[in-house]
Amino acid sequence: MRVVQDHQNMPPFKTLGTRLKYLREQSRESLAEVSGAVEIDEDKLERIEQGIERPSEEILMLLMSHFNMQDTEAVQVWELAGYDRRLGPDLVVPEELMNGRPVVMLLAVDVRTQYTDGVDITADKAGLTMAFTQQGAQGRQPVAKVGMSIEQAEATAQALQQALLRVKYMRRKGLPSPGKPNDSKDQTH
Numbered sequence: 001m002r003v004v005q006d007h008q009n010m011p012p013f014k015t016l017g018t019r020l021k022y023l024r025e026q027s028r029e030s031l032a033e034v035s036g037a038v039e040i041d042e043d044k045l046e047r048i049e050q051g052i053e054r055p056s057e058e059i060l061m062l063l064m065s066h067f068n069m070q071d072t073e074a075v076q077v078w079e080l081a082g083y084d085r086r087l088g089p090d091l092v093v094p095e096e097l098m099n100g101r102p103v104v105m106l107l108a109v110d111v112r113t114q115y116t117d118g119v120d121i122t123a124d125k126a127g128l129t130m131a132f133t134q135q136g137a138q139g140r141q142p143v144a145k146v147g148m149s150i151e152q153a154e155a156t157a158q159a160l161q162q163a164l165l166r167v168k169y170m171r172r173k174g175l176p177s178p179g180k181p182n183d184s185k186d187q188t189h
Contacts, residue, residue: 014051016080021049023067028138038062054081068145114143128153 011017024034035045040059047053055063060081064074116132118140123129129147133140148156 011051013048013054013081016054016077017049017051019077019080020063020067023069024049027067034063034066037066057083068142116143123150123153125150 024031029037031042031045031049035042038045038059039062044053048055048059060078060083064077069077114132116134118133118135120131120133121128122131127147127149129145131145132143134143135141
């Protein structure tokens, strides 16, 4: 028996949808979890996974970031969505990447605040990576992953220390702690 696929009746973005669904299932996340993470309607994500609807460039970049796609896979997914080789404003996918040679590529940054209650830091001579996590119903879930050079890590540590000192100084000056009611014995007159 021979099975013949009717490509004319296939959803227009079926291959893209199948890839995104596979990535979601591999990360053991529900439609609700992923749609919440990228802030889209669950039904919309389901239509995207079915290949019926093409995600906007912004949503696709958020999905690529959420699934921590490597450069080559991100470019493949981008092209499956039918977008040209431009990833965001003025960012063109280099020809070297298209030929399979590794190239560093920057994707749009998700500027929403991500909250975390854990961090794993790995370091070597080249730099360090901080993997921020959040405890969830299914154990520790990744929130964000940030890599930087040793020099940038030192500057970040210094900026963090200065910010913490400012907060401590504000508390000593009698300003209420964030989230706590104003207590008169904590104030300095």
